[in-house]
Amino acid sequence: MHSHITQHLKDQANLRPCYNAATRHEFLTAAGTLTLSPARLAFWLCQDRIYAAHAYPHFIGLLISKIPFDGPAVEEELNRETLALLTICLEGIIREVAFFEGVATEWKLDIDGWKERKATRDYTAEMARVASVGSLEEGLVFLWAMEQVYLDAWKYVKSLFPPQSDSEDYTANAIRQLTNNWTRPEFEEFVQKVEALANKHFARRHHGHSHSAVRAMESIWERAVELEEMFWPNQGEDTLLRSNA
Numbered sequence: 001m002h003s004h005i006t007q008h009l010k011d012q013a014n015l016r017p018c019y020n021a022a023t024r025h026e027f028l029t030a031a032g033t034l035t036l037s038p039a040r041l042a043f044w045l046c047q048d049r050i051y052a053a054h055a056y057p058h059f060i061g062l063l064i065s066k067i068p069f070d071g072p073a074v075e076e077e078l079n080r081e082t083l084a085l086l087t088i089c090l091e092g093i094i095r096e097v098a099f100f101e102g103v104a105t106e107w108k109l110d111i112d113g114w115k116e117r118k119a120t121r122d123y124t125a126e127m128a129r130v131a132s133v134g135s136l137e138e139g140l141v142f143l144w145a146m147e148q149v150y151l152d153a154w155k156y157v158k159s160l161f162p163p164q165s166d167s168e169d170y171t172a173n174a175i176r177q178l179t180n181n182w183t184r185p186e187f188e189e190f191v192q193k194v195e196a197l198a199n200k201h202f203a204r205r206h207h208g209h210s211h212s213a214v215r216a217m218e219s220i221w222e223r224a225v226e227l228e229e230m231f232w233p234n235q236g237e238d239t240l241l242r243s244n245a
Contacts, residue, residue: 032160055124062131145224
C-alpha cells in the first residue's frame with residue numbers, strides 16, 4: 001500500500017493547511033523578518049528548554065526501553081541501528097540545551113522568568129503518552145514528525161532573513177544563531193535518518209500495510225503537527241505568563 005509510510009503522511013493533502021500553520025506560524029514570520037521582541041523569544045526558549053531538557057530525554061528513554069532484544073536474529077541489526085540512533089538523539093539534546101542556554105546568556109535573554117504554557121504541557125504529555133502506550137514504530141513516527149516540522153519551520157525562518165547589517169540588535173543576532181544551528185546540513189541528515197528508521201520499523205511490523213496500521217500513523221502525524229503549531233507562542237502571551245517569582 002505504501003512503500004514509505006512517511007511519504008504517505010507528507011502527501012496527505014487534507015493536512016497541508018495544518019502543516020503550513022505549523023511551519024509558517026506568525027511567530028516564525030516575525031523571527032525571519034527579525035521583528036520578534038526579545039521577551040517573546042526568551043519566552044519561547046523557556047518553553048523549548050522544558051521540552052528539550054525534560055520531556056525529550058524521557059521520551060527517548062521510553063523508546064529505548066521498547067527495543068526488543070529477544071527477537072529473531074534477523075531483527076538484531078535493526079534493533080542495534082535503532083539503539084544507536086536513539087543514543088544520538090540523547091547526545092544531541094544534551095548539546096542542544098547547552099547551546100541555546102549559551103545563546104540566551106550571550107544575547108541577554110532571560111529564559112527563567114516564565115510560567116509553563118498549556119501548549120507546552122499538552123505537547124510533553126502527548127510525548128509521554130505515545131512513548132508509554134504506543135508501539136515502537138508509532139514512537140519513531142512521532143519522533144520523525146517532531147524533527148521534520150522543526151526543520152521545515154526554521155528553514156522557513158531562514159528564507160525570510162534580510163541581508164545582515166552591522167546595526168542588528170542582540171535579539172536579531174540570537175535569532176540568526178539559533179536558525180543557522182537548526183538549518184545545518186547535519187540536522188537535515190539526522191532527520192532523514194530518523195525518517196528512514198521509522199519506515200524500516202513500519203515495513204517490518206506491517207508487511208501488508210493494513211488500513212488500521214496506516215490510520216494509526218496518520219493520527220500520530222496529525223497530532224504532532226497540531227501540537228507543533230500550538231507550541232509557537234502567540235503575541236501577548238509572554239506578558240500574560242511572566243513569572244512573579
